[in-house]
Amino acid sequence: MSAHSHVDGQLPHEPEKATLEGRNKVLGFWLFLGAETVLFGTLFSAFLALRHQVGDGNPSGQELFELSTTAWATFILLTSSLTSVFAIQSMHTNKVKSMIVWLIITILLGLGFLGLEIVEFANYVDEGHKFSTSAFSTSFYTLVGFHGAHVLFGILWIGILIAQIFKKGLNVTTAPKIYVAGIYWHFIDVVWVFIFTVVYLMGKVG
Amino acid sequence: MSSQHSSVEEQAKHHKHEGPKKHIIGFIMSILLTIIAFSMVAAGEINTTFIYIFLVLMACVQVFIQMGFWMHMKDRGHLYPIIGILMGVFVVFTIVIMAEYWAWW
Numbered sequence: 662m663s664a665h666s667h668v669d670g671q672l673p674h675e676p677e678k679a680t681l682e683g684r685n686k687v688l689g690f691w692l693f694l695g696a697e698t699v700l701f702g703t704l705f706s707a708f709l710a711l712r713h714q715v716g717d718g719n720p721s722g723q724e725l726f727e728l729s730t731t732a733w734a735t736f737i738l739l740t741s742s743l744t745s746v747f748a749i750q751s752m753h754t755n756k757v758k759s760m761i762v763w764l765i766i767t768i769l770l771g772l773g774f775l776g777l778e779i780v781e782f783a784n785y786v787d788e789g790h791k792f793s794t795s796a797f798s799t800s801f802y803t804l805v806g807f808h809g810a811h812v813l814f815g816i817l818w819i820g821i822l823i824a825q826i827f828k829k830g831l832n833v834t835t836a837p838k839i840y841v842a843g844i845y846w847h848f849i850d851v852v853w854v855f856i857f858t859v860v861y862l863m864g865k866v867g
Numbered sequence: 868m869s870s871q872h873s874s875v876e877e878q879a880k881h882h883k884h885e886g887p888k889k890h891i892i893g894f895i896m897s898i899l900l901t902i903i904a905f906s907m908v909a910a911g912e913i914n915t916t917f918i919y920i921f922l923v924l925m926a927c928v929q930v931f932i933q934m935g936f937w938m939h940m941k942d943r944g945h946l947y948p949i950i951g952i953l954m955g956v957f958v959v960f961t962i963v964i965m966a967e968y969w970a971w972w
Contacts, residue, residue, distance in 0.1 A: 678944075691948035695955035702959025706966030732905050739901070743894045746937050750887060847937045851930050857901075858926040862908045866918050 672755050676836035683837035690841045694848050701852050704804040705859060712864065714796035720788055722797065722864030731861040734777045735853065738812075741770035742850040749843045757831045760839070764823055767846065771816045778809050801860065808856055811849050818842055893936030900929045 673679040677687060715721045748763035782802070792802050819842050822835075829835055904925045907918060934940045940949060 688947055688951075692951045695951040695953075698952060698955030699958045699962075702955070702962050705959070706962045709963060710966040710970045728905060728909055732901075735901055735905075736898070739894065739897050742933065742937055743890060746890045747887060750890075844938055847933060850937075851933055854926050854929050854933070858904065858922050862904055862922050863919060865908050866915055866922075 672831065672833070672836070674753060676752070676831070676833050677840035679833045679836070683833060683840075686837045686841055687844075690844060694844070697848065701804075701807070701855075704800075704807055705855065708800040708804045708860065711796040711800040712860075716795040716797075719795045719798070720785075720790050722801070722860070723867050725785055725788060725790055726861050726865050728861070728865060730777060730781055731857050734774055734781075735857050737770050737774045737777070738850050738853050741767045741774070742847050744770065745843050745846045749840060752831065752836060752839055755831070757826065760831070761823055761826060764819055764839075768816050768819055768823075771812050771819075771846075775809060775812055775816070778805070778812075782806075805856060805860060808849070808852055811852070815842070815846055815849055818845070889936055893932050896932050897929050900925050900932075 677683050712722065744763050745767045748760045748767065751757075751760035751763055790798050792799060822838055822842055826835060826839070831839075904922055907913065907921060934952075939945065
C-alpha cells in the first residue's frame with residue numbers, strides 16, 4: 662500500500678502526507694470543510710434572522726442562557742482541541758501510545774461537552790423552551806443541536822479510529838485518517854467559537 | 868534499537884518538528900480571548916452595538932489563531948485548503964448579510 666517501504670517499520674515524518682492518497686484525503690477533507698462552513702453559515706443566518714421572534718410569553722435567550730454553563734462548555738472544547746493537536750504531534754514523532762492516550766482524552770472531553778449540552782437542553786425544556794415553542798427556539802435547537810451532533814459524530818469517528826490503530830497500527834494508510842479527524846475536531850471547535858459568540862453572548866446582551 | 872532511535876531523533880531534528888509550545892501559546896490566547904468576551908457580557912451596561920462588533924471581532928481573531936496554529940494552515944502547502952475554506956466563508960458571509968439586513972426589510 663505504501664509508496665516506499667520503510668526500514669525497520671519506521672514511518673516517514675508527516676506520515677499523513679507520505680502517499681498521494683493521503684495528500685488527496687487531506688485536500689478533499691478541506692473542501693468538505695468548506696461545504697460544512699456553508700452548512701453552518703445557513704443555520705447561523707437563520708438563527709440571526711429569527712432570534713428575536715420569541716412570541717408571547719415564551720422565554721427569550723436573555724432569560725434562558727447561563728453564562729457559566731457556556732463558559733465551562735467552551736473551556737472543555739478548547740482543551741479538547743489542544744489535546745487533539747497533541748495527538749497529532751505524537752503521531753508526527755511516531756509515539757503511538759501517547760497518540761492514543763491523547764485521542765482518548767479528547768474523546769472524554771468531547772463526552773463532557775455533550776453531557777453539559779444535554780443537561781442544558783433538558784433544563785430549557787423544563788422552562789418551556791421546546792423545539793417548536795417559537796421561531797427562536799427552533800433555530801436555536803437546530804443550530805446548536807447540529808453542532809452537538811457533529812461533536813457526537815467526531816467522538817464515534819475518533820473512537821473507531823483508535824480501534825483501527827490497535828488492530829492495524831500506525832502506518833501511511835491510517836495516519837491520514839487520524840490527521841483528518843484532528844482537523845475535523847478543530848473545525849468543531851472553530852464553529853463553537855461562533856456559537857458561543859453569536860448565540861449565547863449576543864443572546865445575553867439582547 | 869538504540870541506533871534506530873537516534874536516527875529517528877536526528878531526522879526529527881532535521882525536519883524541525885514543532886514542540887507543544889506554539890500550541891500552548893495558541894491555547895492560552897484562545898482562553899484569554901474567550902475570558903475577555905465573556906467578562907464583557909457579564910459586566911453588562913455597555914453600548915449594544917459596540918459590544919456586538921467587539922464580540923464578533925474577538926471570535927474572528929480567535930478563529931484565525933486556531934486555524935493557523937491548530938489546523939496547520941500556516942504550514943507550507945496549504946494554498947488549496949485556504950482557497951477551499953475561503954470559498955465557504957465567502958458564501959457564508961453573503962448568506963449571513965442577507966439574513967441580517969435583507970430578510971426583515
